[in-house]
Amino acid sequence: MSTVEPIVEMSDISISFPGVKALDSVSFRMFPGEVHSLMGENGAGKSTLIKALTGVYRPDSGTTLLEGRAVSFASTAAAQDAGISTVYQEVNLLPNLTVAENIVLGREPRKAGRIDWSALRSQAADVLARMGISIDPGSLLSSHSLAVQQLVAIARATSINARVLILDEPTSSLDNDEVKELFRIIRALKDDGVAILFVSHFLDQVYEISDRLTVLRNGRFEGEYRTDELLRIDLVQKMIGKEITVLDAIDQRSSDDADESQNADVAAIIDAKNLGRRGAVQPADISVLEGEVVGFAGLLGSGRTELARLLTGIDRPDTGTITFAGKTVKFRTPRRALADRVVYASEDRRAEGILGDLSIRDNIVLALQADRGWFRPISAKRRAELVESYISALGIRPANPDALVRTLSGGNQQKVLLARWLAIAPRLLVLDEPTRGIDVGAKAEIQKLVVNLAENGMGVIYISAELDEVLRLSHRVAVMRDRRLVAVLDNDNLTTDDVLAVIADGRDLEDAS
Missing domain, CATH: 3.40.50.300 (P-loop containing nucleotide triphosphate hydrolases)
Structure with a gap:
């Protein structure tokens, strides 16, 4: 040429x-x-x-x-x-x-x-x-x-x-x-x-x-x-690129915690078999244990979000079954998943997450009130206690519960969204790009929160385009490519190069070696 x-x-x-x-x-x-x-x-x-x-x-x-x-x-x-x-x-x-x-x-x-x-x-x-x-x-x-x-x-x-x-x-x-x-x-x-x-x-x-x-x-x-x-x-x-975001050191978990998470006696919170949707993601097997963080890695468009949406009732699968807490379930809607304490925090927090013209208080209690039903309002005292505790625990700034969420920084908006889901005490929390577009300090705080939640028994699916972030937090890494789950890898000293090799080749490490 x-x-x-x-x-x-x-x-x-x-x-x-x-x-x-x-x-x-x-x-x-x-x-x-x-x-x-x-x-x-x-x-x-x-x-x-x-x-x-x-x-x-x-x-x-x-x-x-x-x-x-x-x-x-x-x-x-x-x-x-x-x-x-x-x-x-x-x-x-x-x-x-x-x-x-x-x-x-x-x-x-x-x-x-x-x-x-x-x-x-x-x-x-x-x-x-x-x-x-x-x-x-x-x-x-x-x-x-x-x-x-x-x-x-x-x-x-x-x-x-x-x-x-x-x-x-x-x-x-x-x-x-x-x-x-x-x-x-x-x-x-x-x-x-x-x-x-x-x-x-x-x-x-x-x-x-x-x-x-x-x-x-x-x-x-x-x-x-x-x-x-x-x-x-x-x-x-x-x-x-090979740029690595500089974050404060995060004590991901002790080696004892890591061993415990992989113990066969630990119950699976969710176990999906052959779960797929035509045009969205090919059938896949994926599970999350109690106290485990499973990271979803892959390029944009690889199917990370699509698989998460099937697991949480946002989209309906064409194939497969979901077992949650030992029982076969059908999450036909997000509300049905919410009833079992399965929640999904969207990557598009502006369009599918926060309500910018509502206050911090109203955004935090929104999911809990919806779960209770609008004819059983949360008392003013309970609302105040709940909101104050999450503003303090997550370091939301400003600490004024009446502040409109649209006036907050991206990091604080993300914290408000997390507070909303934590308020209903989820058993499985799916976080889709929770640190995108926020500053380094807020990013580190959110990552540390994820670690603490897992240490207290919550199951977490963590989706991020930043491989170092996925590896820092995850016990296992589910690697997606071309809308197909190509490998689920134990995070035993995995490196970004290891994951990139799987993304590029479409084979797990054992097959690629």
């Missing part, structure tokens, strides 16, 4: 938002007839770079060349007119229209001032035939599976003679056979000289379909690599 000129070349692209530099002098290029994957963890800048290319954002600095000519798109429509099309994870079509109408929408052939329906169907049929898609152009889009709708979206994108096609998480809801069909289409487009940007968190798929990779980390360009020249473990390390 050294003699082929890039069709897209972005140089020194920088974009800032209030208080955040989303992209810092990032460079990126694409070649015709190649599949190029843009890799990076959450917040790395992938979406921002794509939006800079497609006219959603205007860069603060830097240049973009399309076939050697400087361009600056004022809108996505302008980018599309120039031959850059995007197919998003959520299919952005009209299900109440036919397949043919969706493919030519906005560009309908006309005759005597009216839509020429015969020509429209013929034009759409030609597009589908070129892609090898055998469906009736006259059928309603809503009558087809999500996978077929995704292919129709790609057919629409290519029908405008797209030279650059951006596929944003196109396989997130597809099964293996559907992925194979999509990849067949991608390879056909590649053979026609289309440059394809493939964005996915599935490493196996990235290595199967991509020719080239660009890695972003923390809004900066980390490097561009040929896929066949970069080991998977090296890719993972480049995405995550």
